[in-house]
Amino acid sequence: MHRAGIFRSSVLVDIVNYVGIPLLAIYLYSMFVFPWIDGRGSWTHVQAVWDRWQTLNAGALAFLASLIAFNIAKFNESVQREREFVAAKSFLPSTLSTLMEYCSRSARVLQVLWEANGQPPTAPLDQPDLPAGYREVFSNCIRHADPQVGSYLSTILVRLQVHDARLRDAVAEGADAHGLRVDRYSLIAYLYRLGELYILIGNLFGFARAEAPFHSKDLNWEAFRNAYGVLDVEVDDFFIDDNMNLRAFTQRGLARAGNSQNA
Missing domain, CATH: 1.10.287 (Helix Hairpins)
Known part of the structure; x- marks a missing residue:
């Protein structure tokens, strides 16, 4: 108000x-x-x-x-x-760091589910929790930021909620010995969205630390490739067929956004 x-x-x-x-x-x-x-x-x-x-x-x-x-x-x-x-932005760098750690832990969970391939996972599913207080930090920044920055932060906030809900459902299904488990097609989509989220968060660091003006960078294959690498996601390991694999899925997503680049 x-x-x-x-x-x-x-x-x-x-x-x-x-x-x-x-x-x-x-x-x-x-x-x-x-x-x-x-x-x-x-x-x-x-x-x-x-x-x-x-x-x-x-x-x-x-x-x-x-x-x-x-x-x-x-x-x-x-x-x-x-x-x-x-004043609100002063809490943003530490919050972004914890969110990036959350993304890394999420990637490990998705890899365990991928390796299970619809069977009960042999490795433990360590469900990561979103950092405490991140909503308040984001809300305060959105309240006082310029519209462009506020919109960018809102996008991250919404996508975090969606990712966390999907991950919790996937972990719950994986832990249920008799329930349906998330399939590999869905896991590829989850990994793509996780990579996108990691890029969006990472783009804020320079601005949050007052080292650079805010700039909403276009998503491209190089940014995704770097994000997957930092998340310890081997792109070529997530392969179902020539049409459905992490590399092809990412490139299709970029093409839909008009930012396609050759890998």
């Missing part, structure tokens, strides 16, 4: 500036330039014009004072929002 209030007041000030500044320019010309031209430099004529339009002059001065006050308030709100965002 606070962020929405700031946004509405900022838009209101922009509208007032858009309408008011041209009107003030017309007023200044009409009151301080044209009378000299019309009176051919006669000071008496200029004074007569000002005297005739005293009410308008008083209103124009009041409007100018209001316009200045609105812009000062807008500037102060912007400065305050920036301070609050800097």
Whole structure:
């Protein structure tokens, strides 16, 4: 609500500036330039014009004072929002680090499920938990960030929830001796989304540490290849057939997003 209030007041000030500044320019010309031209430099004529339009002059001065006050308030709100965002962002680097560790642990679980191939896993399924407090850190950053940054953080937050829910279901199915287990087709999709999530999180580090401006990088094969490598996911090991394997699935995903690059 606070962020929405700031946004509405900022838009209101922009509208007032858009309408008011041209009107003030017309007023200044009409009151301080044209009378000299019309009176051919006669000071008496200029004074007569000002005297005739005293009410308008008083209103124009009041409007100018209001316009200045609105812009000062807008500037102060912007400065305050920036301070609050800097304070919220200070917790972001450590949160991102724990999220990347969560992704690494998730990758290990998915590999165990892949190796089980629909059978009861021989290795333990260590379900990773999302780090405590990450929602609050993200929420505070989203509340005070610019729309572009807020949208990016919201995307990560949503995809984290989806991934965690899918992983928990997969682990629960794997632990059930008589239940259905996640198939390899689904695991390839999960690994692709995990790689995407890892890239999105990693792209934030420079910005979170105030080392670089925010920049939403395009996803490409090289970024995915590096992410899979860091997650200890051997791309060629996740192969069902020529059409359904991690490499081909990733490239199809990139092609749909318009960012396809040759591997």
